Amino acid sequence: MNASPDVPHINGRLAILAGKGLFPLLVAQAARKLGHDPYIFQIKAEADQDWSGFDSSRISVADLSTFAATVRREAIGSVVLAGGIARRPDLADLRPTWRSLVAFAASFRVFATAGDDKMLRFAIKVLENEGVQVLAAQQVAPDLLGQVGALGHVSPSAVDQKDIEAASQAALLLGRLDVGQGAVSVRGRVIALEGLEGTDAMLARVADLRASRRLSSPVGGVLVKLCKPGQDERADLPSIGPDTVINAHAAGLSGIAIEAGRALVLERDRVVAEADRLGLFVTGITPRQEEVEQCLR
Numbered sequence: 001m002n003a004s005p006d007v008p009h010i011n012g013r014l015a016i017l018a019g020k021g022l023f024p025l026l027v028a029q030a031a032r033k034l035g036h037d038p039y040i041f042q043i044k045a046e047a048d049q050d051w052s053g054f055d056s057s058r059i060s061v062a063d064l065s066t067f068a069a070t071v072r073r074e075a076i077g078s079v080v081l082a083g084g085i086a087r088r089p090d091l092a093d094l095r096p097t098w099r100s101l102v103a104f105a106a107s108f109r110v111f112a113t114a115g116d117d118k119m120l121r122f123a124i125k126v127l128e129n130e131g132v133q134v135l136a137a138q139q140v141a142p143d144l145l146g147q148v149g150a151l152g153h154v155s156p157s158a159v160d161q162k163d164i165e166a167a168s169q170a171a172l173l174l175g176r177l178d179v180g181q182g183a184v185s186v187r188g189r190v191i192a193l194e195g196l197e198g199t200d201a202m203l204a205r206v207a208d209l210r211a212s213r214r215l216s217s218p219v220g221g222v223l224v225k226l227c228k229p230g231q232d233e234r235a236d237l238p239s240i241g242p243d244t245v246i247n248a249h250a251a252g253l254s255g256i257a258i259e260a261g262r263a264l265v266l267e268r269d270r271v272v273a274e275a276d277r278l279g280l281f282v283t284g285i286t287p288r289q290e291e292v293e294q295c296l297r
Contacts, residue, residue: 010034010036010077010078010135011077011078011132011133012075012076012077012078012132013036013037013038013039013074013075013076013077013078014031014036014037014038014039014076014077014078014079014080014135014140015038015039015040015041015071015074015076015078015079015080015132016028016031016038016039016040016041016079016080016081016082017041017043017079017080017081017082017083018040018041018042018043018046018047018049018051018082018083019043019046019047019081019082019083019084019085020046020047020048020083020084020085020086021048021049021083021084021266022049022241022266022267023082023083023084023137023144023239023264023266024040024047024049024082024083025049025051026141026144026266027080027082027137027140027141027144028040028054030140030141030143030144031080031140031141034140037054037055038054038080039054039055039056039070039074039076040054040055040056040057041056041057041059041067041070042056042057042058042059043058043059043060043061043083043085044058044059044060044061045087046061046083046084046085046086046087047083055074057070060095061085062095063095064095064126064130065095066095067127067130068130071130071131071132076132077131077132077133078132078133078134078135079127079132079133079134079135080134080135080136080137080139080140081120081123081124081134081137081234081235081236082137118178120232120234120235120236121232123235124232124234124235134234135234136233136234136235136237137234137237137264138233138237138264143268144264144265144266144268145260145261145262145263145264145265146258146259146260146261146263146264146265146284147260147261147284148260148261148284148285148286149260149283149284150281150282150283151265151268151271151272151275151282151283151284152272152273152275152276152281152282153276154255154275154276154279154280154281155281155283156222156254156255156257156281156283157254159187159220159254160220160222160254160255160281162185162187162188163185163186163187163188163220163221163222163254164185164222164224164257164285166185166188166189166190167183167184167185167190167222167223167224167257168183168224168226168257168285168287170183170185170190170193170224171183171194171224171225171226172226172229172287174193174194175226175227175228175229175231176228176229178228179193179194179195179196180193180194180195180196181194181225181226181227181228181238182194182199182202182223182224182225182226182238183223183224184202184203184206184221184222184223184224184251184253185221185222185224186215186217186220186221187216187217187220187221191206191209191215191221192205192206192209194225199223199225199240199244199247200243200244200247203223203244203247203248203250203251203253204247204251206221206251206252206253207247207250207251207252210251210252218252219252219253219254220252220253220254221251221252221253221254222253222254222255222256222257223244223248223251223253223255223256223257224256224257224258224285225238225239225240225256225257225258225259225263226238226258226259226262226263226287227259227262227263233262237262237263237264238258238259238262238263238264239263239264239265239266240256240258240263240264240265240266240271240282241265241266241267241270241271242267242270242271242274244256244271245271245274245275245278245280245282246274246278248280249278249280253280254280254281255275255280255281255282255283256275256280256281256282256283257282257283257284257285258282258283258284258285259284259285259286259287260284260285260286261284261286263284265282
């Protein structure tokens, strides 16, 4: 079924654990182009797309028992994690299998206490323990990855480059703490860091700072989104979409920089169209290796 060496080896039927947003649907459509018929696990209270054209079921994010039974029934061998999950499960939500209970009983507290990357690493281990391989979404949908350089007609200026450098350093340090993936710099000064509230809420804070004249410059600044140092790339890659561009403009920013090859651009054509319409740049960058290594120490 695989058409070329660039297509990942997919064991059994492919499944997608679908959270919030358009991303899972884009991955499912890409899988169909590869000749697969993906099964969709719609995560309760998160999945918000129309999945009527796919085999699917709704499942609690911590219901491993139902997941394992469906894996056996549908002959699923590979799983992709895609989409946002706003609510973390607690122990009351947990429906383990005997296999997962024996292997990970002492570690399930990670659901309540760990940072996002640690929690996702643990979730991947649990899924793999149930006998499936966990693939990165970008292995199935590589066209979603951003590339080096400007996506549209606007490119960053020399001033913007200084903001990109400052925000990149802040984003890497923030990621090292397993807190967030984004930062905003204005005139070389880091003025906002992404927390649990996400990118859009951070940009809203920047807009509020501008409206209250807490920032000396009425316009300018850059949003940078990077992978966390050492991040498992099979889940939670940084991403942007048309709303990110619109919100960055509302915050008075000059543009957005994302990590080339390790960040997702959802609805690329719309992203480029909105950026060009609003006069913002969207560009792919490669963090300096020494900065990444320093964060990993």
